Amino acid sequence: MFVRAILPTSLLFLATSQALPTEDCPILGPALPSNFDVSNTAAFRSTISTFRESIESLFSAGAVNRTHTSFAIDVFSTHAERSIYSFYHEAPGLNGSLTAGAFDDKTVSRLGSVSKLITAYALIAHSGLEILDEPVTKYLPELAGNDLDKPLDHIVWENITIGALASHQGGTGGFRYATLGLVLAKITGLPFAEALQNILTEPLGLKGTLTKAPDGDFNGLVVPGGINFSSWGQDYQLTSPTGGIYSNPSDLRTVGLSILQSRLLSPASTRAWMKPRGHTAALTTSVGAPWEIERLALPVSPNSTQTRISDLYTKLGGNTGYSAVFALSPDHGIGFSILLAGPKSIADRIPLRDTVGKAFVTAAEHAALENAAKNLAGTFADASSAGTNLTLTVDKDRPGLGLKDLFVDNVDWRVGILNYGLPEPAGEGASLRLYPTNSDPAPRAFSTCGGEKSEKISFRVYGAGGLELEPLQPPAAVEGGSGLFNDGYTAWQQVGFYPNDEMVLEIVNGRLESVTSIGANRTMRRVD
Numbered sequence: 001m002f003v004r005a006i007l008p009t010s011l012l013f014l015a016t017s018q019a020l021p022t023e024d025c026p027i028l029g030p031a032l033p034s035n036f037d038v039s040n041t042a043a044f045r046s047t048i049s050t051f052r053e054s055i056e057s058l059f060s061a062g063a064v065n066r067t068h069t070s071f072a073i074d075v076f077s078t079h080a081e082r083s084i085y086s087f088y089h090e091a092p093g094l095n096g097s098l099t100a101g102a103f104d105d106k107t108v109s110r111l112g113s114v115s116k117l118i119t120a121y122a123l124i125a126h127s128g129l130e131i132l133d134e135p136v137t138k139y140l141p142e143l144a145g146n147d148l149d150k151p152l153d154h155i156v157w158e159n160i161t162i163g164a165l166a167s168h169q170g171g172t173g174g175f176r177y178a179t180l181g182l183v184l185a186k187i188t189g190l191p192f193a194e195a196l197q198n199i200l201t202e203p204l205g206l207k208g209t210l211t212k213a214p215d216g217d218f219n220g221l222v223v224p225g226g227i228n229f230s231s232w233g234q235d236y237q238l239t240s241p242t243g244g245i246y247s248n249p250s251d252l253r254t255v256g257l258s259i260l261q262s263r264l265l266s267p268a269s270t271r272a273w274m275k276p277r278g279h280t281a282a283l284t285t286s287v288g289a290p291w292e293i294e295r296l297a298l299p300v301s302p303n304s305t306q307t308r309i310s311d312l313y314t315k316l317g318g319n320t321g322y323s324a325v326f327a328l329s330p331d332h333g334i335g336f337s338i339l340l341a342g343p344k345s346i347a348d349r350i351p352l353r354d355t356v357g358k359a360f361v362t363a364a365e366h367a368a369l370e371n372a373a374k375n376l377a378g379t380f381a382d383a384s385s386a387g388t389n390l391t392l393t394v395d396k397d398r399p400g401l402g403l404k405d406l407f408v409d410n411v412d413w414r415v416g417i418l419n420y421g422l423p424e425p426a427g428e429g430a431s432l433r434l435y436p437t438n439s440d441p442a443p444r445a446f447s448t449c450g451g452e453k454s455e456k457i458s459f460r461v462y463g464a465g466g467l468e469l470e471p472l473q474p475p476a477a478v479e480g481g482s483g484l485f486n487d488g489y490t491a492w493q494q495v496g497f498y499p500n501d502e503m504v505l506e507i508v509n510g511r512l513e514s515v516t517s518i519g520a521n522r523t524m525r526r527v528d
Contacts, residue, residue, distance in 0.1 A: 019297065020480040022306040024398055024433050025462060027492045031300070031308060031399040032368040032376075033436050033457055034333030036510055038077055039084040041370045043302075047363035048085060054355050055087065063351040068093040069342035070221060071352060074105060074249035075360050078260045078333035083253060085360070091342055100219035105249040108208045108220040109339040110231060112317025114252075114324045115245035116177045116290040118209070120166050121255070122199040123184050124289075125264040129272055132163030132289060136170075139183045166289035167277040177290075181241030192241055204258055208248040211240040219248075221341045223321035229343060231319035243319060249337055256328055256335035274313055274330060283478060290315060296357075298365050300399040308399045312361065314353070318346040325353045332364035369394060376401060376505070376512045380524035385409060388522050390515060392434070403432035403461060408520045417461050417500045417519065434459040434503060437495075454508050461501040462494065 038044050058064040064071075066089075073087040088103045098107065111118070123131060137144040137157050146154035155172060164170040165180055172179065181192045188195040193211040201209050212235040214220060223230035235244055257263075262270045276286035276293055286293040292314045297307040310331045317324040323345040325338040338352050373394040382388035387410030393402035406413045414432050437460050475481035475489070494501065500519030505512055516523040 019299070019305045019307050021297070021475055021489075022300055022308055022397075022399055024300075024306075024400070024431060025489050025492070026308050026399045026433065027435055027437075027460070027462065027495065028309060028311070030331040030368075030436055031365070032372045032401070033507075034331070034364070034368060035079055035455060035457070035507065036367075036371045036375070037080050038332075038334065038364050038367045039080060041363075041367035043366040043370050044084070044363045047359050051085075051087065051359055054359060055089070058351050058355060064348045065091070065342065065344040067091055069340055069344050069348045070094050070097065070103070071338060071340040071345070071348070072103065072105070072107065072109075072249050073336065073338050073352070073356055074253055075334065075336045075356070076253045076256060078257060081257060083249075084334075086249070094223065094342055097222050097224060097341065098220075099222055100217075102219065103221070104219070105253070106208060106219050107339075108210070108214060108218065108246050108248045109324070109341055110317075110319045110322035111245045111247050111324045111339075112243050112319045112322060113290075114247075114315050114317035114326050115241060115243050116317075117315045117326060118196070118200065118245050118247075118255070119177050119180055119184070119241040120289050121259070121264075122196055123162070123166070123180060123187075124269070124273060126184070126195075126199050127187060129269050132161065132166060132277075134162055136160050136162055136165065136179065136183065139186045140179070163277060163289060167287050168290065169278055169287070175242075177242035178238050181238070184241070192237060200255075200264075203264065204251075204254050206247070206251040206254060208246070209251045209255075210246045211235070211237065211244060213246065221339075223341050223343075225321070227320065230321040232321070234320075243317065247339075249339060252326060252337040252339075253335075256326070256337070260328060260330060260333060260335065274328075288313065292316060294357075296361065298362065301369055301396050302366050304397045306397045310361070310365070312357065316349065316353075318349070321345065323349040325349050325356075327353070327357065329361055329364065332361065332368065334360065334364050336360060372401060375507075375510055378512065378526050379528045380515045381527045382522050382524045385522070387411075388520075388524060389527075390517075390524055392512075392515070398431065398433065400433040400435045400462075401459070403434055406432075406517070408517070408522060413500070413517075413520065417463075417498070431463070433462050435462065452508055454506060457505050457507065459503045459505055460495055461503065462492075 059066040068091050070091040071089050074083050075085040077084045086105065090103050135158055143157040146156055148156055160170045162183060165176040170176050184195050185192050200206065213233045222232050227234060259270065277289055278287045280287060284295040294312045294314055296310045296312055298310050300306045300308050312327055312329050314327040321341060321343065323340045328335040336356050338349060338356060340349055377392050377394050379391045380389060388408050390406040391404040393404045395402045403414060437458050476486040477483060479486060502518040504516040504518065506514045514523055514525045
């Protein structure tokens, strides 16, 4: 389960109103690696077994229109590099709308404003993130020249960057992405449709992503009726970049995987793109280019009242008779898309988005915990030194991996990791947690030998519960504490401050086999 807010009035999905942020102070990012097949876990199988009931509950409550809204749900994973769950509902009231007589992941529908994501991706893939900081008039100089002294009478384009338009902050209404489409055409010297084909659709092998309705024999979901009921075929190339693109679940899955796996961008560029460029009046919603970023409070273990923050990168879209949802969770290496059609599809996308997110983001969080307990936890020792060993644990109500013990030449190193030069024993109340980091553009090194797959992941160690130099301060009032400011979550300031907090975990065929303490320059191998 997850909540889309940490404010008491927004605890939408948490089973208890007593949920509070964990005092382990995790850094923002994944709590555990996602380098495993989430679909093979009990957490994921349990979610699938009850998901149809969740959809039926939406129908029964009238939250989603069973009769007149068709929809396709696709959930995908970077590790599996495929769909790991799909669900299709053919609305009886839209009988005859499927041109090929089948509803599958090749069925083309309309994306609405998810088109903006495609446009931004193409622009950044072609010109790099640097283009976001450049003024629009660099590429469209014909927009320059309005009276700078009368900004309320005319748009002063010289003051508007491409990034401002891409992140909904340019103040030009629905023409923001139409303008960006003109920028892309100017940069490439091609019409928008051809530029999109050269930059995205051909390199990624997208067969159903188009800027106008397909013709001839095609697999599509065509809502019947005139322009007041269906926008199918209402194609205007000027507005294609902002809301006119067609696609299908298969292509959206490919797009999502290409983003999460940095196929067209460098890993550093992907991480920079998937960050807020501004905030909203809601504490849990930020905006990117063009991401709608939802900050979730995830239980750190099943049924826990302790939560950690995880960001979900989404984009909603809607046309007359159609709507769409696209979402990526970098923390978990998963994403999902929902394509809807029917007169109520724009309203119906919200409860479906929440239901899919609640089910599968939570499942991925708990699947990572399950995988860690099975394949990462254990005791490790240096065979050349009887007094050098460590124990990693997975603990209820706590995120990441626990560093229960760390001895180097019979000296307890746990306190010395964070308080360099203070080697006193950590004590019963202390908690050291390990979290995977992406400090390097290529943080994981793979090798294959004799059919074995070896992977190295860098982790950082964080302390809580007795290791602080000063007592842990309460969180802000909006997080269940008191006061205006949050002075309790400062462990992130310790990242890399001392040389002893880095551990490199070597995983062979999915199982952790050795741990190297960079500070101690010791490698300890699994003994249990």
